[in-house]
Amino acid sequence: MSKPDPLVVIDAVGMTPRLLEHAPRLQGLVERGWMRPTREVWPSVTSVAQASILTGRLPRDHGIVANGWLFRDTREVRFWQQSNALLNVEPIYAVARRRLAERGASFTAAKLFWWYNQGADVDFSVTPKPHYGADGSKVFDIIGFPDNLPKQLEQEHGRFPFHTFWGPQAGAGCTEWIAKAAASVIRDHAPNLTLVYLPHLDYDPQRFGPSGCDMAKLVGELDEACAPLIDAADKVGARLWVVGEYGHRDVHQPILINRALRQAGLLRVRSGPFGEMLDTFGSQAFAVCDHQLAHVYVLKSRDLAAVRDCLAALEGVDRVLMGEELAELGLDHPRSGELVALAKRQAWFAYPYWLEDRHAPDFARTVDIHRKPGFDPCELFLDPSLPLPTLRIARRLAAKKLGFRTLFDVIPLDPSLVRGSHGIPETDPERMPVLIADGPPPSERGPIPITEIYTLLMNALCP
Numbered sequence: 001m002s003k004p005d006p007l008v009v010i011d012a013v014g015m016t017p018r019l020l021e022h023a024p025r026l027q028g029l030v031e032r033g034w035m036r037p038t039r040e041v042w043p044s045v046t047s048v049a050q051a052s053i054l055t056g057r058l059p060r061d062h063g064i065v066a067n068g069w070l071f072r073d074t075r076e077v078r079f080w081q082q083s084n085a086l087l088n089v090e091p092i093y094a095v096a097r098r099r100l101a102e103r104g105a106s107f108t109a110a111k112l113f114w115w116y117n118q119g120a121d122v123d124f125s126v127t128p129k130p131h132y133g134a135d136g137s138k139v140f141d142i143i144g145f146p147d148n149l150p151k152q153l154e155q156e157h158g159r160f161p162f163h164t165f166w167g168p169q170a171g172a173g174c175t176e177w178i179a180k181a182a183a184s185v186i187r188d189h190a191p192n193l194t195l196v197y198l199p200h201l202d203y204d205p206q207r208f209g210p211s212g213c214d215m216a217k218l219v220g221e222l223d224e225a226c227a228p229l230i231d232a233a234d235k236v237g238a239r240l241w242v243v244g245e246y247g248h249r250d251v252h253q254p255i256l257i258n259r260a261l262r263q264a265g266l267l268r269v270r271s272g273p274f275g276e277m278l279d280t281f282g283s284q285a286f287a288v289c290d291h292q293l294a295h296v297y298v299l300k301s302r303d304l305a306a307v308r309d310c311l312a313a314l315e316g317v318d319r320v321l322m323g324e325e326l327a328e329l330g331l332d333h334p335r336s337g338e339l340v341a342l343a344k345r346q347a348w349f350a351y352p353y354w355l356e357d358r359h360a361p362d363f364a365r366t367v368d369i370h371r372k373p374g375f376d377p378c379e380l381f382l383d384p385s386l387p388l389p390t391l392r393i394a395r396r397l398a399a400k401k402l403g404f405r406t407l408f409d410v411i412p413l414d415p416s417l418v419r420g421s422h423g424i425p426e427t428d429p430e431r432m433p434v435l436i437a438d439g440p441p442p443s444e445r446g447p448i449p450i451t452e453i454y455t456l457l458m459n460a461l462c463p
Helices: 017-022 026-032 046-055 090-100 147-159 173-190 204-208 215-225 228-237 255-264 301-312 323-331 389-401 452-461
Strands: 006-012 034-039 068-071 076-078 107-111 124-128 142-145 193-198 239-243 254-255 285-290 291-299 317-322 338-342 347-349 435-437
Touching: 006 204, 006 228, 006 452, 017 026, 017 034, 017 215, 017 435, 017 452, 026 215, 026 228, 026 239, 046 090, 068 254, 068 285, 068 291, 090 107, 090 193, 090 452, 107 173, 124 147, 124 173, 147 173, 173 215, 173 228, 204 215, 215 228, 239 389, 239 452, 255 285, 255 301, 285 347, 291 301, 301 317, 301 338, 317 323, 323 338, 338 347, 435 452
Parallel strands: 006 193, 006 239, 107 124, 107 193, 254 347
Antiparallel strands: 034 435, 068 076, 124 142, 239 435, 285 291, 291 338, 317 338
């Protein structure tokens, strides 16, 4: 049996149908194939969306209930984990490999910056992974398979611009590098399936809200970055699809849900030399915030009603679900909180649990995506209260190079700076995530569930 046509799937996070007018290359793919908006999963955040695309299932099955959650066995909140084993359902690259092997056909896959990358059953992978020293230092790097692939790509395209992948300098540089690197993998190896994550359209719309930034410029940058990918796909005869994860919306109301729980006597902290730390063992309730949804973990079932009433009264909260109600969202999974809080469209959940900024933990003023017990979009800003933030960074860098331990404490604590968010699925098809594909289109003309992308991909890979 001959191999199926290679398939390249670009995850252009933030791309929606209404933005295609600014992307002539992507619009050209539409004209060669077809486009549909897709209905998002709950919550519409990166890890959940990618897991649903890769498995065709909802969080109740694949287990990815947010970008981070409470690991109940250790009572640790962990965000942005990379282990492929966290998926409770086989992803598409494992299923396609097995099905094609049963037909006597080989199969190769590349997973480039998509989440749950480590340990994935793929032949080529690259993902960000810093080195952490015993003295608390961190050195940015990428990791992948085969072991020499990341270094080969950096020799060809320069060092991966990690500072543009997240943080105050996040921008188009990471998307441009990933696209060029992916083009090299496609040209050199022509995998049957190549998954490519292009993230930069996620940054300014969160900083300033979609109405507060130059979307035409941002989408144009994404479209231009796709040029080497499109050329590489054409050279190896690959089909090229584009998927989105969510669209952004303007917000102006942060909900400080953990402060409310603390003021109600339900959340406890431990004071220490590095500020106040969330006490997950001693707290009766605390929230793991992720954009417009928060998983609320309640220690004792007798407190559920009281916690629910406390949260439902907060300004900006739309609904608080518990028990069987979680099934409405497909979030009836053991990793979910006992309660799930949903924000109104103009609001989002901020994680701070301290009552005074002088008691904030030291990591709060830094970019630290793994230590914070919640997602923190303030990491996209430099603290405007600092008189010379770039000079402060330069001094910290100099101290680091001299071997001194130092904190890059330049991140603001003010959540009102954040003007864009996502998480609550969109109702307007023009603002839903986009799917651009070729081959037989779905019979329905309207939006299709994002989980249906899995079926369409399987049909393309295993006809």
